Amino acid sequence: MALSAVTSAVTTIGNLLTQEAIYLWGVEEQVDRLQTELKWMQRYLMDAETKQSKDEMIRLWVAEIRELAYDAEDVVEEFALKIGSENKGCLPSCIKTSACCLKEGWALHKTRSKIEKIIERINDLVRRLQAYGAKELKDREEESSSSTERRESRRPYPHIRDDNIVGLxxxxxxxxxxxxxxxxxxxxxxxxxxxxxxxxxxxxxxxxxxxxxxxxxxxxxxxxxxxxxxxxxxxxxxxxxxxxxxxxxxxxxxxxxxxxxxxxxxxxxxxxxxxxxxxxxxxxxxxxxxxxxxxxxxxxxxxxxxxxxxxxxxxxxLKCLKEQESWELFQKIVFPQTGNIIGEEIKKLGENMVKHCVGLPLAIVVLGGILATKNNSLNEWQKISDNVKSYLKRGKNQVLGDVLALSYDDLPPYLRPCFLYLTHFPEDYMIDVDRLIQFWLAEGIVSSKQEERAVGKLRKMWRNLI
Ligand SMILES: Nc1ncnc2c1ncn2[C@@H]1O[C@H](COP(=O)(O)OP(=O)(O)OP(=O)(O)O)[C@@H](O)[C@H]1O
Ligand SMILES: [Mg+2]
The missing domain is CATH 3.40.50.300 (P-loop containing nucleotide triphosphate hydrolases)
Incomplete structure (x- = not known):
C-alpha cells in the first residue's frame, strides 16, 4: 500500500498547491519541492509494483517510502489546516495578513524545517536506492517483464485455424x-x-x-x-x-x-x-x-x-457461451475423437464442472485440457471436480491466473490497490458500491478532501475496474 500512501500525499499536496495555495502562503516553495520529490517516489513505486520485487531490501525501502509519504502529508495538511482554521470565514487577504504575522513565527519556521527534513530523508533514500538500484535496474531491463512474457505467450497466429470453435x-x-x-x-x-x-x-x-x-x-x-x-x-x-x-x-x-x-x-x-x-x-x-x-x-x-x-x-x-455451447466445447476438448462423454457418472461430473466455467471459453479449454489427460478415470474426475476452482486457476501454464494478471498489470497504478481490496470480499458476494467506496476512503486507499467530488470520481474508478 506504499503506492497509495504516496499517491494520496501527492494528490493532497497537489490539491492544496493548486486550489488552496493561500493556506500554504510562506511555505509554497518547500511544499512544491516536496511534491516533486514525492512524484519521483511515486514513479519508482509504480515501477517496483509492476516488477513485484521479492527483494527484501527493496521491500524495506518501499515501507520507508510509505512512512515518508504519511509524514509529508501530515506536515503539509497540519499547516494548511492551522492557517485555514485560524482564518475561517475571512477573505484571502486576511489569511495572507495572518500568514504574514506567522511568517517569522514558530509555525512557519517549524513547518519549513519539517519539510526540509522530509526532503532530506527522501534525498538520502534516493541516493541509497540509486547506489543499490543501478545494477538492479539494469538487470531488469535485460529481462523482459513478466507481463510482456504473459502477453507474448498468448500471441495469436492468424494462420493457425481453430477447429473446435462453437457458437459465434x-x-x-x-x-x-x-x-x-x-x-x-x-x-x-x-x-x-x-x-x-x-x-x-x-x-x-x-x-x-x-x-x-x-x-x-x-x-x-x-x-x-x-x-x-x-x-x-x-x-x-x-x-x-x-x-x-x-x-x-x-x-x-x-x-x-x-x-x-x-x-x-x-x-x-x-x-x-x-x-x-x-x-x-x-x-x-x-x-x-x-x-x-x-x-x-x-x-x-x-x-x-x-x-x-x-x-x-x-x-x-461478445457474450459468454450458452450452456449448450459450453458443453459442446468441453466435449470437443475432452474427447477429440468421439466428441462424446462416456458413462453417466462422468457426464454428471463434467456438467457440474462446466457450470463453474460460467461460459468463459478459456476456462472450458483449460479444464477440458486437464481432464483430457485423465483417461476417463472416474476417480481422477472426482478429484478434479472436488477442486475445480483451484484446478482452473493453476491449469495449463496458469493461463487463467495469467489472464487476470494481465488485466491487473494493465490497470493504472492508482487503481491497483482498489482492485486488490476486492479480495477482502467472499466469492460471489454482492458488493455495494457505496459501501466499497466508503471502505476505500476509510482505509486511505484513495483519499480526497472534497468528498462529494471524490465519490463521483470513485464511482468512475469502480466502472473502470469492472
Ligand atoms: N467460441 C469458441 N469456441 C471454441 N473455443 C473458443 C471460443 N472462443 C474462445 N475459444 C478458446 O478460448 C481461448 C481464449 O480465446 P481468445 O484468445 O480468443 O480470447 P480473447 O477474448 O481474445 O482473450 P484476451 O482478451 O486475453 O485476448 C482460446 O483457446 C480459444 O481457442
Ligand atoms: Mg485476444
Missing part, C-alpha cells in the same frame, strides 16, 4: 454484414473480457470467404505492448503484401502516408488484435483515413477488453 454464428454473421455491406470507412470493436473469444472471432472473420472476396487487402496484426506504431504499420503493409524493402528505411511519416493512401484508394480490412489503451490508437491513427474523415471503403476491426478505445467505433459486445 450470429456474431460472425453480424460482423461480416457490417464489414462488407456498409460503405464508407468504419471502426468496429469486438469487446469483452479476457478469454471470451475476441481473437477467435477476429480470426474467424479474417478467414471468412465473403470477407476475403470483398476486400482487396487484409491484414491481421497483433498489437504488442507497448504499442510500437512503426511495427504495426509495417505489419499491416506486410499483411497487404505491399511492404517494400525501402519501406523499412523510410521515415515514420512517409510510412504512415503510404499506408494512409493505400487504405484510401483500396478496400482494405485491418484487424488490430488486442489493443488496450486509447493512446495506442492515437499513435496509430495518422495512418488511417477514418481518423481524418477522408472517404475510404476500408474497415478497421479491433479486439479489446476496453470499450472506449475509439470514441466513435461500433461496439460488438
Amino acid at each position: 454464428v450470429d456474431d460472425t454473421e453480424g460482423l461480416v454484414k457490417v464489414l462488407t455491406k456498409e460503405s464508407g470507412c468504419k471502426v468496429v470493436t469486438i469487446w469483452g473480457m479476457g478469454g471470451l473469444g475476441k481473437t477467435t472471432l477476429a480470426k474467424k472473420i479474417y478467414h471468412h470467404r465473403q470477407v476475403i472476396d470483398y476486400f482487396d487487402h487484409l491484414a491481421f496484426v497483433y498489437v504488442s505492448q507497448p504499442c510500437q506504431k512503426r511495427n504495426v504499420w509495417e505489419d499491416i503493409l506486410s499483411g497487404f503484401n505491399t511492404l517494400d524493402k525501402v519501406d523499412r528505411k523510410i521515415r515514420d511519416e512517409a510510412l504512415a502516408e503510404k499506408l494512409y493512401n493505400i487504405l484510401g484508394v483500396k478496400k482494405c480490412l485491418v484487424i488490430l488484435d488486442d489493443i488496450w489503451i486509447s493512446e495506442a490508437w492515437d499513435s496509430l491513427k495518422p495512418a488511417f483515413p477514418v481518423a481524418t474523415g477522408r472517404h475510404s471503403n476500408s474497415k478497421i476491426l479491433l479486439t479489446s477488453r476496453n470499450k472506449g478505445i475509439v470514441s466513435d467505433a461500433e461496439i460488438r459486445e
